[in-house]
Amino acid sequence: MCLAIPGKIKSIELQYGGAVRMATVSFGGITKEASLEMLPDADVDDYVLVHVGVAISKVNEEEAHKTFKYLEELGEIGELTDVDEYLPK
Amino acid sequence: MCLAIPGKIKSIELQYGGAVRMATVSFGGITKEASLEMLPDADVDDYVLVHVGVAISKVNEEEAHKTFKYLEELGEIGELTDVDEYLPK
């Protein structure tokens, strides 16, 4: 349910005298408009999750790494040394 | 102007409780509906002239022959003896 994908804000346009902020969001090179009305503090270069044309969350970069480190942190897979290769570049 | 062709009334149907008389008219074998509202005395087997779906005149058989006889009657073409072949059968 609720297909939503993360993209990077390339630019922001104000509409209705500033009442509406519309972002141009890049998803792996393609771009589409998304409303920022639900993310008042999102800014250019932020990654946001977009669902049906509306940005609904800013991606938290720090938290994003945790999935790659979770097993390591469990302390149960000592051999997991190559964790860096899963990290976003 | 005013394309109109003669056809023979095959049948008559009363519509709107008799207010409207519609005829099925045969034109050389094909048939089409025509209103008889402008020809109250037209009847089955009469030839009528139909224009845009409305019968506007009953064909006068007697008068119809005159075109074939006109030259003859001018008395100026004595040799016109084969007039019968132009008459409608």
Next chain:
Amino acid sequence: MKYMSEYRDPELAKKYLEEIKKTVTQPWSIMEVCGGQTHSLVKNGIIEMLPKTVTMIHGPGCPVCVTPLNIIDKAIHLALEENVILCSFGDMLRVPGSKKNLLEAKAEGADIRILYSPLEAVRIAEDHPDKEVVFFAVGFETTAPANALSVIHAHRKELKNYSILTSHVLVPPAIKAVIDDEESKIDGFLAAGHVCTIMGNSEYHPLSKTYEVPIVVTGFEPLDVLQGILMVVRQLEANKAEVENQYARIVKEEGNPEAQKMIHQIFEIKNQIWRGIGEIPDSGYQVRPEYGDFDAKRKFQIEIPEAPENPDCISGQIMKGLKKPFECSQFGKKCKPTNPLGAPMVSSEGACAAYYHFSGLVEA
């Protein structure tokens, strides 16, 4: 078909032609008022068969040709309304408006239906209660009763979505206008048989008398036309000016009183603009105010500015018989049936189109 095919007999036609030749002693110009007669002349090659001394002049009797530009523009405007179904006779679709014709409007998406009868349009209105159905009611006196009848039917069925966009023209005032023109050189008239079928011949007697021209009410088959021409020529040669009825198998002296009643129930006479000719007093019909709900002009109140006719088009002079199509500078050049500048180049009844086809001009 009975009462048609017999009037196409080649032998008798030859005899009529011989008789015309025998009768004529000097040049005569005869106007066939009606486009249907023009059509018959052209289709049957009669013009070339007549003696050179008899010149046929093609009159204004093509309702398609004389419908004003502005009404065509209005019809196009209405047709392009999303909510409107415009119904029309087929031959109106190629008549040029100021910017386009109905066929082009159709290509743009207008819902335009070609019908055989205005009564069909009433049926369409019944079938599409959510649409406005407008019948483009053009025509001469012949068609007026049928168009009136469609209103009577719609009224009886209490339809609120049916109306007619009228452009009705009347023949006798037009004949009068043609004769009244100073340059006019018409010696006699073939009057329009089907118009007289409705209206009778009474209006022609004063015309014939006043202007001293023979008027023969004539039919449309080749023998009809030939006989009509002969009757005019005989009067001219005998220096007579009477109303004769060649088409008595169809036309009664008094016309069709029922049809006249219907016309007068729905329509009233008004001044009318004839395309290419201008306004002629008392030469048209408009819907009576009592039936205003069925009058598309009242109902939709479309204001379309009058557009100028193509200034190179001399159709008015042609329809009055003052000029021949090939005297028009545009004839066969910019103006062709595929791209008519004026209405007479549109239908095969229009004088220009008739000449164009007849002369066999061919497009590259």
Next chain:
Amino acid sequence: MKYMSEYRDPELAKKYLEEIKKTVTQPWSIMEVCGGQTHSLVKNGIIEMLPKTVTMIHGPGCPVCVTPLNIIDKAIHLALEENVILCSFGDMLRVPGSKKNLLEAKAEGADIRILYSPLEAVRIAEDHPDKEVVFFAVGFETTAPANALSVIHAHRKELKNYSILTSHVLVPPAIKAVIDDEESKIDGFLAAGHVCTIMGNSEYHPLSKTYEVPIVVTGFEPLDVLQGILMVVRQLEANKAEVENQYARIVKEEGNPEAQKMIHQIFEIKNQIWRGIGEIPDSGYQVRPEYGDFDAKRKFQIEIPEAPENPDCISGQIMKGLKKPFECSQFGKKCKPTNPLGAPMVSSEGACAAYYHFSGLVEA
């Protein structure tokens, strides 16, 4: 794509799977609430990779599947109105109504537009002032703010021809209903990451506590799902019952307050019928009376009698995790993706469709 592709790494996936296998000591049934997670499980072949002791149960989290038959019928009815443009997300078009689906209505001539966003529908309404534009607003909490926003936009633009036909469902009451079912045998839940993105996690703490089930808010990429399963399994094995957040890169504890504001501006909570399940108290949204002009249900007052669900379809039991699709007598027989008897056979998120494709049943 950043923040997506990384979560598809095969090596790390293998390690997660090994860790799950290592961790599990007894059979567990885990429901992934969300259809997006079902889709990910199926598309990535995760179900077969899991140890046999871990059974994934596909929850009711597919808005397409749970939209009531009657609302589908209403959408179809509206779409077939000549004056209406019905806009919808693509996946609603194949969901069976009582007689046909929206695709079939489209084949009959209904003007139905597939859109990416409800904001597009507002634009269409602006562009077609002469039409009524209705957006078929289905979805869970994730989609509710966007649908609400479309009303806010339309209101700001003073559009009189825009409305939404809502069928909004809420996840926590559904989870509660699933657990409350006597026959329920679910040990833990993967909660729907995108729903929590909007609403936050607060509603899950009492659920977890009351029913003593682990609930892990989980994302949609394979590593997300695998991590989520591992986190549930670890809790179960440790006899814990807490709310954890696997998807913290997106989901904040408090959710998105702006989005919640928009929801509450436009919608109010109501009892909602879930297709195949029945009415669940306080599990849906309806448009507040203040915005009634934008509520298609109010605006069009369509009365469509409730039609019975196909009696052979056991989709309710399937969505509660009580039965597996292949336990349905119609599965793969009368009911196939080309001819779905129930909604779970429609989208690739529906449990029945997922099993159908996964099991590789092939039509003759």
Next chain:
Amino acid sequence: MQLQCPMPKLDFDVITLGHGSGGVLTNKLLDSGVFDVLSNPILDERHDGAIFQLEGKMAFSTDSFLVSPIFFPGGNIGELAVNGTVNDLAMCGAIPKYLSLSFIIEEGLKVSEFWEILIAIKGACEEAGVHVVTGDTKVVEKGKGDKIFINTSGVGSIHSKANISAKNIKAGDKIIVSGNIASHGMAIMSVREGLEFDSEILSDTINLNHTISSLLDSFGEHIHLLTDPTRGGIATVLKETAQSINLGIDMAQRDLPIDNQVASACELLGLDPIYVANEGLFIAFVDASIADDFLEALHKDENGANAKIIGTVTEEHPKQVIMESAIGGKRVVSMLPGEQLPRIC
């Protein structure tokens, strides 16, 4: 010609976009048995194209068929599509062999109607002795088509005695029309909304290839040109030919064979039959020396009973077609600017 084949049982009544999507529904339609009526070894390969061998020179022709209504007195769009391309190949002097068949279906078409069309296609193929060997089915959204359009293309081997080319026409050649004119167009008119009338008029759609083949057997190179006067009617084809050969054509109205009802229908609507479409008719330009024999042979053929010599090629008035009218006048026959529209004037 239509066989009474029972339609296969299907779980869908109308064709929808999915049937053209290339997915399960497309395969379902293809596998439904609906297309089995057209089965033959080459088609059954179901590859991207058909593979076969043709000896010697070949002809290749294409036409797309759109007719409203798709079912009309005397036939339907299916047989029209087969006969149209079969006849175009025959007009090239070819023996038609293989057809391609491509449907553009507007979603919502009833499967039962599609079936009826397929049965007509099958029947027409059998009559003509041709096989559909490759095909395509596309579905367009409602309102973006008109029930069904059919394209057929075809190939055939040129008859060994054929040498058909407008270049072979010379002054004195006789022009023969194979039957009554204007039947197809008026059959369609008779069921057009707003214009319809009751009649026994049937479309003349028929395959002409066997007729042509046996005429070629007998008259070979003396047949200079064959052409089928479909859209635009005989007038258009004659005018086009006169223009392309830079010679004139003389013809007479009284020689034109026409059915009484068709003639009456033309009067009713104000249409000129020489511009009305035909489907099962051909016009032959033949050497004057064989004209009478050709006509005699044609009269014995089931498709030529009403054949007539309608005109002569002349050096006078090059590029012009002159028709003698019913009463003996002369009239220039030109092309129309567009489709003939019913007149009131």
Next chain:
Amino acid sequence: MQLQCPMPKLDFDVITLGHGSGGVLTNKLLDSGVFDVLSNPILDERHDGAIFQLEGKMAFSTDSFLVSPIFFPGGNIGELAVNGTVNDLAMCGAIPKYLSLSFIIEEGLKVSEFWEILIAIKGACEEAGVHVVTGDTKVVEKGKGDKIFINTSGVGSIHSKANISAKNIKAGDKIIVSGNIASHGMAIMSVREGLEFDSEILSDTINLNHTISSLLDSFGEHIHLLTDPTRGGIATVLKETAQSINLGIDMAQRDLPIDNQVASACELLGLDPIYVANEGLFIAFVDASIADDFLEALHKDENGANAKIIGTVTEEHPKQVIMESAIGGKRVVSMLPGEQLPRIC
């Protein structure tokens, strides 16, 4: 590929019904010079069909093309129509030679657009080395078509070394895809109303015949099957093939070549690229012994730079296509019930 030909001067801007009526306007359109771009001696005969000779075995294929919008990133419907049939012939192992070209135009189409399409057709024909030899132009009423539909049929001579047939496929055969998947379908999506997005995605429409011909030169009978995964995408073609050969196919998601933007667009709309249409792509089933050489040869070809071996034919799981997912799981690949619709779920 589009030549900058100036459009002939015409006295009409849009195409109307009259242009399809067979009368003056039809001839005017034909004579306008618009079609001169396609001129060649066979076409210029303008008879009911084309006449020519082809040696040996031949292939014959047809397709109707309907695409909305008719102009899309990377091409237009004109080149699509040429390339589509050229490629279908190439898939049969044929050297495409002659095409038929049939237009169904919705009245109102701008002549300038029609011209642009014709220029694209000309360019595509030149690229492929084929000639349009016979054609047809029909016009439908507004609202009964969708701007323009094009049918092309084509014939070609079978390559002397070709022996293309699904029957030749055996277990162990390697499956090679010639380039990036899903580009055409996503190029179209990017300009679909209500779904549009900005991207550099271009349709992959291209002619494959020269590529195929040189592969046949080198690998002849070792190429067992060639097929172009158009509608329904590669999944549908592979599934159809597996069903028809009664063998299984193993493949892996990671092996599928796909452009980044195309992949992203699929994520955005929730579409699976294996079901998205391609136009300039082919799939070859080849003998394992030559698979690497075949791939190497393809990599050197301008149309094969991104070619990859994507799967293997297996005796296991007959009729099933099994795809290994990104993380190594297994998934059954089946056909979709209809066109893929964008999802929110």
